[in-house]
Amino acid sequence: MEKTEGGASVALDRMIQPMLLLLILKKPAHGYELIQNFNAIHEDELVEPGTIYRNLRRMEKDGFVTSKWEAAESGPARRKYDITREGIIALREAAGKLERQKKQIEDFLAEYRNLAVEKGGDRP
Amino acid sequence: MKADPNALKILHAGALRKPIKECIHILWEKYPDLKVELDYAGSRACARAVAEGKIVDVIALADYQVFNDILIPRFVDTSFVFATDQMVLAFDEFSPESNQINEQNWMDVLPGNPAIKYARSDHRLDPCGYRTLILWQLAEQYYGRPGLYRELENGWSNLYPKSLDLAVALMEGKIDYGFEYLSVTKQMNLPYIQFPPQINLSDPRYAGYYARARVVIEGNYPGLETEILGAPIEFAVAIPRNSNQKVLAQEFIDILTGPRGEEVLEANGLIPC
DSSP: OEEOTTSOEEOOSSSHHHHHHHHHHHSOEEHHHHHHHHHHHOTTSOOOHHHHHHHHHHHHHTTSEEEEEEEOSSSOEEEEEEEOHHHHHHHHHHHHHHHHHHHHHHHHHHHHHHHHHHHOTTOO | OOOOTTSEEEEEEGGGHHHHHHHHHHHHHHOTTOOEEEEEEOHHHHHHHHHTTOOOSEEEESOHHHIIIIITTTTOSOOEEEEEOOEEEEEOTTSTTTTTOOTTTHHHHSTTOTTOOEEEEOTTTOHHHHHHHHHHHHHHHHTTOTTHHHHHHHHOOEEESSHHHHHHHHHTTSOSEEEEEHHHHHHTTOOEEEOOTTTSSOOGGGHHHHTTOEEEEOOSSTTOOEEEEOOOOOEEEEOOTTOSOHHHHHHHHHHHHSHHHHHHHHHTTOEEO
């Protein structure tokens, strides 16, 4: 877990929590809907429903999201999640960390490509 | 036995037996003298009992659709989804072929083998029963095995009123394999085979795919059939309109759906949601 300046934390080693926070920021939603949307974005890496529900509960405990029961017109009531101020801060810091990681990867790839051109052929 | 008018009356799906009892123990921490009357059956049987006049304060079922089909709006206003699960194939270490069977070959091992007794619960009484029929239909499509549904449906040896009875029958050696909820299987420490998410009814991502399968439940009179479409498993709870203990019932539901209830559900193999 990565500590943020405000003491909030978000799991950055995996994208699940930042992705869920981003989806909830776009539109407050039920876990059921979030699973459908999450997996539509990450088609090549299917995340189990239990993992998403557990992360939602963890984020609620950490204060990043709140939930309340909301009844559908013809269906049952489900827990609907909304993002909190703490959640928005955590998401901003997660995005900052990803930016830094992206730059590190880009720098690494640029250096690798330069070296490959310099050395020519099949090295490195 | 005469019912106590002050007791909290809870009627629930058999699959929820253990977590409901554990949540009552949490409620007893606050109300140590509270009398609780607990009754359970297959979810459709539970709902029919309420529709026929049984008075309870909390009703917790294995499928929110049962509320919609039988109880809403006349007996219940809204149901609350609180947990999910998945279908698995449970067995016993002494079941024939138990050291050979796996996720890839179960559909070859079970049907047509007179040495193997496999069972399901009754689709007219219990969602685990119609979910089994839905799983078999989806398996026929998923594995590209025309006729698999009919083969499986023609070959079962026993039919039980609820999923819990299936698990008990497995433990007692009356059957060798049972199509069961993962939660009940874990509660009974039974070995099991998991099915892929495309057919195990666990994943909202496949809701559209699940809905290709359907089961018709015969009614008491012609024309009263109920059609059930495949859907992700969702357990739901409600307070019936004629409850005499609405405040206590709400306290119980707050426990079941709150942090301590979530721990109980998780420990019993369900996924709180």
